[in-house]
Amino acid sequence: MREPTIYDVAKKAGVSPSTVSRALHGKDRVSADTRSKVFQASEQLGFTASKEASRLRSGKTGRIALIVGNRMSGWYSSELAEGVYSALSNEGYDLLFYRVADRKQRADFFSSMPIKRNTDAVIISSFALTENEGQSLRDVGVPIVGVNTMHLNDRYSMASIGVDEISALKNLIHRLCVMGHTRIAFIQTTPINKDFVWDADQRIEGYRQGIRAAGITHRKDYEIPVPHSSEAGSIAVSAILALDPQPTAICCISDEIAISLVHELRRYGVRVPDDISVVGFDDREMAAPLGISTIRHRPDEYGKTAGLMAVRLARGETLDRSRIVAPASLILRDTIGPARHIN
Amino acid sequence: MREPTIYDVAKKAGVSPSTVSRALHGKDRVSADTRSKVFQASEQLGFTASKEASRLRSGKTGRIALIVGNRMSGWYSSELAEGVYSALSNEGYDLLFYRVADRKQRADFFSSMPIKRNTDAVIISSFALTENEGQSLRDVGVPIVGVNTMHLNDRYSMASIGVDEISALKNLIHRLCVMGHTRIAFIQTTPINKDFVWDADQRIEGYRQGIRAAGITHRKDYEIPVPHSSEAGSIAVSAILALDPQPTAICCISDEIAISLVHELRRYGVRVPDDISVVGFDDREMAAPLGISTIRHRPDEYGKTAGLMAVRLARGETLDRSRIVAPASLILRDTIGPARHIN
DNA sequence: CTGAAAGCGCTTACAG
DNA sequence: CTGAAAGCGCTTACAG
Incomplete structure (x- = not known):
């Protein structure tokens, strides 16, 4: 029928x-x-x-593309997608998801430009565009919204929203100093893909600025790189125990690292926070039940905002605010305490 | 231009x-x-x-809908979406995501049927359709693929793939018995939404069958309900410590519960696995670094298969196998050990 | 192997 | 406020 x-x-x-x-x-x-x-x-x-017919006639596709630089099932991408999706579905737009997780996918995407003619706006998340990429994205002729791309993509995007990770880290370092910590290390994961400049690279920058602002000596060996693997925690512990002097506080680039680090430290008999304080980043769902102190940001919430901005721009409306800083807050839980030596 | x-x-x-x-x-x-x-x-x-023009003419929409019954950012949904997305993008299809997370969204979805005329196939995940819903979905006239809906939706779907959770749990119970456990409890979360019949409800059924098959007395008080919250772990511990006799092994409906349970048990001074063994379900990314024993299944992998089946059916091809059981395997890590009393 | 023609189902100036 | 007409950009029988 x-x-x-x-x-x-x-x-x-x-x-x-x-x-x-x-x-x-x-x-x-x-x-x-x-x-x-x-x-x-x-x-x-x-x-x-029929969407096809109305879109063909009206010249609108009813779709907004979300481009992320990693697996969509990661915590960040999926929370973000959830937020974007909420906003779009409320407004009657379809979400077109694109993942460019490695160099090849990225090259393919930007050379074939599958979004061309097939989307009314583009949301790009987390990684910095090259000159060429930014240009070809602009050539598509639809509004571009950046999420957590800081100022990296401001040349290309008409609007953006993102967490000020530098300030968040600086605040954290300040707070640790107030609690008496002066030996503060930072654990970062080696980038999954070196071809990508990630916004999260800003976190280490925030750490350095915080250390400098506090007037503490910045020690290169306190920046500890660990691989992306389930061994990250134990590798970090070995590295930490080898340090002299021992740090009394450790900032981690993510909750994932913080969680496994705390687990491994305790296995080694190191008390957290009595001997060492540990702080993560993200406040993902497992942080609270495990008592992990962390910096909270909500990709689902700012994803919603990004989606809404994209919809407005797609409709040709103008935004009252086109560069938005999303909040990040320090959440103190069990894994943070005063530095041991001033106890 | x-x-x-x-x-x-x-x-x-x-x-x-x-x-x-x-x-x-x-x-x-x-x-x-x-x-x-x-x-x-x-x-x-x-x-x-222009996709609009070619689709309008050819009568194909080039889209396949994925309907999930919960937030897309949950572990399961996002892994599944990742898998489905991989398969579809390889085949040139767009993924149209729909979330029906509560009663209202569900009623809206099935009354307005936004997928009608706008998709070439539908993948439905995790929850059981009512008679009416199944019928209106069929009326859309496109192939339906079920994921983890067991036999619940077989009447409506042309194809399905899912984990045999009952067998997985039965195997686990058997394994625990071999290790000397006879007092085995099960922790389940109270359903987020009682209007939904979830496939995961099969897990408790598998637990019961396993207990029966092992010839152990089934104790109603060994089935422990906990709420969906960050307190789940500590609530579970209180309930467990109140049991007499104490169980020596605890199966959890998810890794999320298992992780916080292990954390809380250790805080209470209960040794895991020496005093109590704990096993989760899912093998999500945090299970390995925390040494959580679990049952592994891969929503991204069977999502890929589901996506491929949907594509084939959308193209009018026939499937060689339309009812597929995805593998689930027991992963033994630190949190499982022989029952204390036979040590 | 290639072209002319019709039509998919809408929306939108243009008249009235 | 409403209708007739044109056209969005493709694809696909139909001829040749």
Whole structure:
């Protein structure tokens, strides 16, 4: 059985297809009487407009693309996607998801530009565009919204939102200093992909600035790199125990690292926070039950905002604020305490 | 500057639009010479076909819908979406994501049926359809693929894939018995939404069958419900410590619960696994670094399979196997050991 | 192997 | 407020 078209509705309601279209869209002037006849007919036939046809005619695709630089199932990407999705589905837009997780996917994406002609706006998350990429993205001719790309992509994007990770880290370092810590280390994961400049690279920058601002000596060996693996925690512990003098506080680039670090430290008999304080980043769902202190940011929330900005821009509206800083807050839980030597 | 159309390519290549279409699609018989002229012209103009136009004409939407019953950012949903996405993007399909996380969203979805006319296939995950819902989904007239809906939706779906959670749990119980455990408890979360019949509800069923098969007395008070919250671990510990006799092994409905349970047990001075063994379910990323024993399944992998099945069905092809059982395997890590009393 | 023609189902100026 | 007409950009039988 063929799906009913706008012509079927028109016939049933005794009006022209143009009128059906206008009535259903609601914005045009249609008499209340006609409108209700149309709605009724549409209802009875179970009419749903073909998106293809309306988009072809109107020149709008009804889609907004989200481009992320890693697996969509990671905590960050999936929270972000959730937020973007909420905003878009409220506004009647489809979410078109693109993942460019490695050099090859990235090259393919930017050379074939699958979003071209197929999206009304683009949201790009977390990694810095090269000159060429930014240019070809602009050439698509749709608004670009950056998420957590800091000022990296400001040349290309019309709007952006992101966490000020530098300030967040600086605040954390300050707080640790107030608690008497002067030997503060930072654990970072070696980038999954060196071709990408990530916004999260800002975290170590924030750490350094915080150390400097506090007037503490910056020690290169206090910046500890660990691989992306389930061994990260134990590798970090070995590295930490080898340090002289021992740090009394450790900032981690993510909760994931912080969680396994705390676990391994305790296995080694190191007390947390009595001997060493540990702080993560993200406040992902496992942080609270495990008592992990952390810096909270909410990709789902600023994803929503990013989605909304993209929708507005796609509709040709203007934004009152186009560069937004999303909040990040320090969450103190069990793994943080005063430095041992001043106890 | 207007985007080039197929007419522009045709003119440049000196052929008709029909020929351009055929050449670009590759399946029709076009002379090698013509084909290369067309490709060259297309390349030079930076032509990308409008999806709207081709879909409108061909009657295919190029989209496949994934309907999940919870937040897309949860571990399960996002892993699944990642897998489905991989398969679809390989095959040139867009992923249309729908979330029906509560009663209202669910009612809205099934009454307005936004996928109608807008998708070539539907993948439905994790929850059981009602009679009415199944019927209206079928009325859309596109193939339906079930993921982890066990036999719940078999009446409606043309194909399905899912983990046999019952067998997985039964195996686990058997394994624990071999290790001398006879007092085995099960911790389950109270359903987020009681309107939904979840596939994960099968896990407790598997636990019961396993207990029965092992010839152990089934104790109702060994089935411990905890809420969905960061307190779940400590609530579970209180409940466990109040039991008499104490269980020597605890199966958890998820790794999330297992992780916080182990954490809380250790805080209470209960040794894991010496005093109590703990096993989770999922093998999500934090399980390995924390040494959590668990049952592994891979939503990203069977999501890929589900996506592929949906694509095939959307194209009108037939499947060699339409009901597939995805593997689940027991992963033994630090939190499992022999029962204390036989040490 | 290639082209001319029709049409997918809408929306939107243009008249009235 | 409403209708007739044109057209968005493709694809696909139909001829040749």
